[in-house]
């Protein structure tokens with residue numbers, strides 16, 4: 001017999017822990033399974049989370065786990081390998097280590113994977129001086145010599161945006177052969193230098209980025225390189241359940257309503273598992289919202305079940321005890337069986 005939970009949360013990043021917190025405080029039996037690979041694991045600091053700005057990501061999550069413990073939420077390290085609907089509105093959840101549990105509701109908080117452009121040296125420096133998000137890191141590297149790698153024409157827009165954080169921005173066109181005239185005009189107006197030619201690698205000194213090297217051997221001194229990693233949702237469990245997707249500028253993502261419900265009844269998706277633009281604070285907010293709505297849904301589902309039983313004249317032991325007490329006092333109870 002498997003352990004049965006009200007909710008199994010898959011993924012213990014900001015989104016999953018936040019869902020777990022509100023569900024634990026709602027007295028739900030909750031299991032959070034976490035494979036321990038949060039998206040910002042390589043970053044030294046987490047920025048922009050009001051009251052936690054600059055906190056190391058691992059410390060933020062450890063603090064979150066301590067908060068969930070207070071409410072009896074169970075958290076296990078591990079990877080969920082499969083979620084299967086049992087046909088009665090509940091789910092069998094199988095872990096990669098062979099364990100299995102049952103759940104009434106599932107929260108997919110599995111995050112996404114950033115696919116780094118295949119330029120030598122770039123993946124190794126990811127999250128340190130190869131960056132993607134000015135809102136996460138821009139302040140910390142302000143006024144430095146920025147490079148922007150453009151495997152796609154839209155990266156020129158990233159270069160324009162970055163002029164808010166440094167006036168020394170060089171766009172490396174890399175594999176992009178052409179830009180629209182209007183974009184050249186904007187780049188010139190913003191003071192962005194543009195370098196044509198393929199980037200072949202990065203120059204470093206004392207484990208710090210010092211330059212960007214082109215295939216023709218030219219080296220451009222730069223201390224920070226911004227790239228666009230392709231954000232790919234970890235949606236294999238949802239896909240296997242038959243969840244529908246929606247198109248986003250970053251490619252297909254699970255289709256969810258504004259509360260995080262997927263198209264599979266009982267299965268929710270929150271944080272980066274549901275959208276590529278969610279920052280930590282948005283992911284936490286989405287998890288929280290889903291958690292409280294799941295609790296409300298379960299409360300109402302249980303009440304509807306009880307109503308059905310009463311209509312059918314089948315009373316649960318709790319109701320029968322209530323009837324007995326009411327009859328003993330000479331009352332009429334709550335309108336059932338008088």
Ligand SMILES: Cc1cc2nc3c(=O)[nH]c(=O)nc-3n(C[C@H](O)[C@H](O)[C@H](O)COP(=O)(O)OP(=O)(O)OC[C@H]3O[C@@H](n4cnc5c(N)ncnc54)[C@H](O)[C@@H]3O)c2cc1C
Nearest residue numbers: 011013014015035036037039040047080111271272279280
């Ligand atoms: C380098 C970098 C720096 C960043 N800096 C910032 C910043 O300063 N401020 C900011 O707001 N945002 C920042 N972000 C974005 C931030 O990382 C995300 O917004 C945030 O991690 C999303 O939280 P999440 O809970 O949705 O997903 P995640 O934090 O990625 O957590 C998902 C969790 O689910 C687990 N998981 C996945 N599949 C399974 C499975 N099958 N079974 C069990 N567990 C599973 C993963 O291992 C992971 O632990 C940064 C991102 C990067 C790449």
